[in-house]
Amino acid sequence: MSIQATLRPARIRWLGWLMVASMVVLAMFPFAGSASAHTQWVVLRCDDGLIVSLTSYRVAPDDSTPNTVAVSIDGVPVAGSPFSFGTTFQHTWAGLSPTEPHTATIVVVSFEDPDNSNGWSPTFELSVDACVQSTPTPTPTPTPTPTPTPTPTATPSGSVEAATGTPRVTPPATDALTAGSNAPNDSWRLLLLGMAAILAAVLLLTPTEPARSRRR
Numbered sequence: 001m002s003i004q005a006t007l008r009p010a011r012i013r014w015l016g017w018l019m020v021a022s023m024v025v026l027a028m029f030p031f032a033g034s035a036s037a038h039t040q041w042v043v044l045r046c047d048d049g050l051i052v053s054l055t056s057y058r059v060a061p062d063d064s065t066p067n068t069v070a071v072s073i074d075g076v077p078v079a080g081s082p083f084s085f086g087t088t089f090q091h092t093w094a095g096l097s098p099t100e101p102h103t104a105t106i107v108v109v110s111f112e113d114p115d116n117s118n119g120w121s122p123t124f125e126l127s128v129d130a131c132v133q134s135t136p137t138p139t140p141t142p143t144p145t146p147t148p149t150p151t152p153t154a155t156p157s158g159s160v161e162a163a164t165g166t167p168r169v170t171p172p173a174t175d176a177l178t179a180g181s182n183a184p185n186d187s188w189r190l191l192l193l194g195m196a197a198i199l200a201a202v203l204l205l206t207p208t209e210p211a212r213s214r215r216r
């Protein structure tokens with residue numbers, strides 16, 4: 001048997017372990033644009049106000065706050081808008097009048113996706129109706145001047161009960177818009193790791209062929 005035939009199984013095992021290492025490295029490598037799971041959650045309610053939550057954003061190597069968010073309520077920018085932020089931005093604007101409808105506009109800009117091609121720079125348009133009906137000011141009733149009442153000749157029997165009514169309560173109306181997570185699909189990473197584990201198990205369970213001495 002030649003030396004080339006003897007070393008062939010060892011070379012195959014070496015190539016197999018090389019494939020295992022390559023698949024593991026490929027599965028664990030953080031590719032740009034797919035490792036970040038940007039999440040946006042915004043809601044507008046007449047009782048809670050406007051809530052904005054932006055998480056899992058990334059920062060630039062030379063800038064810790066490269067992302068921005070502009071917020072307007074009823075067409076008027078809130079104080080400090082637009083805001084610069086890094087990985088997270090969370091704020092609540094409460095104190096909205098419950099007897100009036102409201103609108104809100106939230107414009108998010110990620111430095112990684114300024115044209116929103118990946119859905120990381122969305123614009124939200126929210127609206128909510130009034131959840132409490134305003135009560136009109138009652139008009140005072142003038143007190144009539146008493147006049148002498150003649151004594152009746154006969155007093156009818158019986159009694160008359162006053163009519164009562166139940167006020168109508170208008171339930172609060174709310175309107176919310178929630179943005180879901182734009183998390184990347186990492187199933188291919190799990191598939192690569194699974195294939196690497198199977199190949200490694202095959203290599204470990206396959207016995208190595210003992211080297212044979214060359215025939216004289």
